[in-house]
Amino acid sequence: MISEQLKAEANHNKQDFAVETHLSYAQQNNSAWMTYLAQIERVKPFLGDLTQYIDTLKNPKRALIVDVPVVMDDGSIRHFEGYRVQHNLSRGPGKGGIRFHPNVDLNEVMALSAWMTIKTAVLNLPFGGAKGGIRVDPRQLSDAELERLTRRYTSEVSHIIGPQKDIPAPDVGTNPRVMAWVMDTYSIEQGHTVTGVVTGKPVHLGGSLGRVKATGRGVFVTGCQIAQKIGLPIAGSRVAVQGFGNVGSEAAILFAETGAKVVCVQDHTGTIFNEAGLNTQALQQHVQQHGGVAGFADATEIEAEAFWDVQAEILIPAALEGQITAERAEKLQARLVLEGANGPTYPEADDILHRRGVIVVPDVICNAGGVTVSYFEWVQDMSSFFWSETEINQRLDTIMRDAVADVWNKAQEKNCNLRTSAYILACERILMARKERGIYPGK
Secondary structure (H helix, E strand, C coil), X not given: CCCHHHHHHHHHHHHHHHHHHHHHHHHHHCXXXXXXXXXXXXXXXXXXXXXXXXXXXXXXXXXXXEEEEEECCCCCXXXXXXXXXXXXXXXXXXXXXXXXXXXXXXXXXXXXXXXXXXXXXXXXXXXXXXXXXXXXXXXHCCHHHHHHHHHHHHHHHCCCCECCCEEEEECCCCCHHHHHHHHHHHHHHHCCCXXXXXXXXXXXXXXXXXXXXXXXXXXXXXXXXXXXXXXXXXXXXXXXXXXXXXXXXXXXXXXXHCCCEEXXXXXXXXXEECCCCCCHHHHHHHHHHHCXXXXXXXXXXXXXXXXXXXXXXXXXXXXXXXXXXXXXXXXXXXXXXXXXXXXXXXXXXXXXXXXXXXXXXXXXXXXXXXXXXXXXXHHHHHXXXXXXXXXXXXXXXXXXXXXXXXXXXXXXXHCCCHHHHXXXXXXXXXXXXXXXXXXXXXX
16 A cells, blocks of 8 residues: 555655646647646645645636638738637626737737736636637738727627626737727627727727826836845846837836836847936837837847846847747846736746746736736726826836735745746635635536
8 A cells, every 4th residue: 555655755756747748748749738837836835725726727617719711902811710708707898908929829828817816816816717819910900801800700709708707908919999889899799889899999989098008117117026025126137028019118108207217128129238228218210110129220130049148137038939948048147127028938947047036027927017007997987987097107116016025924834936936826716716716507
């Protein structure tokens, strides 16, 4: 008969094997979903009796794949593949963006929906996690084609979205105008205007003030909080930013206004460097006019891979997932990594950064400013009462700072890094909700 000790060792080895398998597969195959599963496996030892419900987090509640036929401007018909995944709804309706990008697939959307589940729970918002997307390069479509694509996709997923079911928002490749088309299409099918079906809408259609800048502001607020705790002064610190859209540009501008030097910025058009610090306001205007950072006059262009060698105290990956590999983690010079993007760091890279003493503020809290103001927008739409931008920013800052404090304190209590701490908090809240709601039908 196997002893209890041998059983425990067998279970421990099985768990280690599962973590290593997920971790290795994630990096070798660029699998966002396997990265997420590896992150969940690492939290299991901290969950006690709630571990019996852990498979709830390993299985999306609902995944929908839709065909999206579109009549193109030349009269031809093209078919696009669309997705909407609702990962977990135990704590409230689904919440998550819609992504238009050539690399969108089910694996990615599942992972992004799962990270939204964790993110809303860490912030203690009354939502679950969801995500949607279409495999398309929106830059290759005319405005009319983009509108037809959006409206047909909305029609295909309209039976599972709604202000009490699942509330989409903008993501990579989408914007307030796209959200207006989603709201209008859904409202037409319902027979009345339903502003609360999406967030991130234009302000005059029920959108919230402060929403566009919220994610970047959240990166800045959480970064300042953690920098203070580790004794890193913002003034004089060098900052490197990957991605200069709404998130990266707003975070860069706020850090520069606080006395930091943004020395390097990378996007899909190139990588620019200025040791004395880039003029972030001028760079934002350049990007708006030219579509990217390449060609900015007051900077030197460097090789893309050289971005990871730049001497900077703060690194902000604010582009796509899977950017910080084990190899890049070994050479990063930053003391503080602020994950403006979703899933930019592989689990193996996370371990390396932790070993090297680099503090990583994980995506599920660092870039949660957007979903927090989306929550404010949803509340305002449901009540038809709207707040000023000053009120929005004050509420956002308070929620973000409280969440950072909770995550920091849990990390100190459990002697773990901030990502594991955030996952412990989120999983406890989600799985407690699962436990209290029970399984229907029962025995």
